Amino acid sequence: MKLTILGCHSATPRTNTNPTSQVLEIKNHTFLIDCGEGTQVELRRNKVKFVRIKHIFISHLHGDHFFGLVGLISTFKLLTREADLHVYAPKGLKEIITLQMKLSDSWTNYKLYFHELTSDSSELIFEDDRVEVYTIPLDHRIYTNGFLFKEKEGERKLDMNAVLNADVDVAYYRKLKQGFDVEDSNGNLVNNKSVTKPPNKSKSYAFCSDTAYSEAILPIIKGVDVLYHESTFLEKNEKLATPTKHSTAKQAASIAKQANAETLILGHYSTRYDDLNLFKEEASEIFENVELAKDGKTFEF
Numbered sequence: 081m082k083l084t085i086l087g088c089h090s091a092t093p094r095t096n097t098n099p100t101s102q103v104l105e106i107k108n109h110t111f112l113i114d115c116g117e118g119t120q121v122e123l124r125r126n127k128v129k130f131v132r133i134k135h136i137f138i139s140h141l142h143g144d145h146f147f148g149l150v151g152l153i154s155t156f157k158l159l160t161r162e163a164d165l166h167v168y169a170p171k172g173l174k175e176i177i178t179l180q181m182k183l184s185d186s187w188t189n190y191k192l193y194f195h196e197l198t199s200d201s202s203e204l205i206f207e208d209d210r211v212e213v214y215t216i217p218l219d220h221r222i223y224t225n226g227f228l229f230k231e232k233e234g235e236r237k238l239d240m241n242a243v244l245n246a247d248v249d250v251a252y253y254r255k256l257k258q259g260f261d262v263e264d265s266n267g268n269l270v271n272n273k274s275v276t277k278p279p280n281k282s283k284s285y286a287f288c289s290d291t292a293y294s295e296a297i298l299p300i301i302k303g304v305d306v307l308y309h310e311s312t313f314l315e316k317n318e319k320l321a322t323p324t325k326h327s328t329a330k331q332a333a334s335i336a337k338q339a340n341a342e343t344l345i346l347g348h349y350s351t352r353y354d355d356l357n358l359f360k361e362e363a364s365e366i367f368e369n370v371e372l373a374k375d376g377k378t379f380e381f
């Protein structure tokens with residue numbers, strides 16, 4: 081999995097910082113997560129091929145998370161895109177985007193599908209043979225979801241020495257990878273585990289922005305490999321976090337620790353802070369493996 085941070089700051093675009101947007105490359109998919117103003121510029125800067133993006137996940141309808149979307153949809157059209165585009169977002173986004181397209185008479189020439197979300201419980205919103213995506217209902221001022229991206233378990237791997245020693249016909253290799261016992265050339269049963277190795281561990285990534293501190297998400301993100309959790313404020317400004325339904329770095333670390341996450345990535349920083357290292361210092365007191373999101377930074381896991 082490869083995560084590219086296109087923008088990780090709250091509120092407004094500024095000269096050197098962008099509002100929220102990320103690209104997750106997972107099992108040959110290129111998923112766009114949130115689409116703040118300026119996202120298409122950052123996609124170009126980070127050399128993400130537009131044509132690869134077929135699924136866009138929008139957490140909520142605050143502008144710093146989706147004001148770049150209509151521009152991106154329009155650019156796809158100008159680039160004569162033909163592939164379908166699926167957008168997963170809170171109910172209301174379809175109305176906003178179609179009104180903009182209608183009044184500017186700029187309908188797309190490709191198929192645009194809106195999957196509008198309304199549930200307050202976690203639900204499976206995308207699945208194929210490689211990946212599953214679930215919503216993570218968050219606690220914010222308006223209806224908001226995070227997203228959990230999970231690789232499906234792959235096939236078992238052949239232990240070629242053992243396979244050859246066991247004298248298994250090549251026609252059975254497929255069955256072995258699928259976990260079945262097979263017969264050798266003399267008709268004796270070959271135990272699958274004696275000639276195969278477990279598949280690579282399937283990884284998971286949870287995106288949680290924007291949200292107040294919420295232990296309700298713990299059962300959904302338990303054991304996640306990488307957790308992106310917003311930390312708009314430092315603990316000294318906790319009084320600002322509560323009414324705006326945002327989190328502090330300390331709170332994000334507490335969630336990561338309770339969820340038993342492998343790595344925590346912090347982001348969605350308020351523009352009031354110049355020294356972002358303070359976020360890492362604060363979170364590191366509670367949780368060991370803390371990373372700071374930064375526009376243009378990539379994480380591979």
Ligand SMILES: [Zn+2]
Nearest residue numbers: 140142220290
């Ligand atoms: Zn928000």
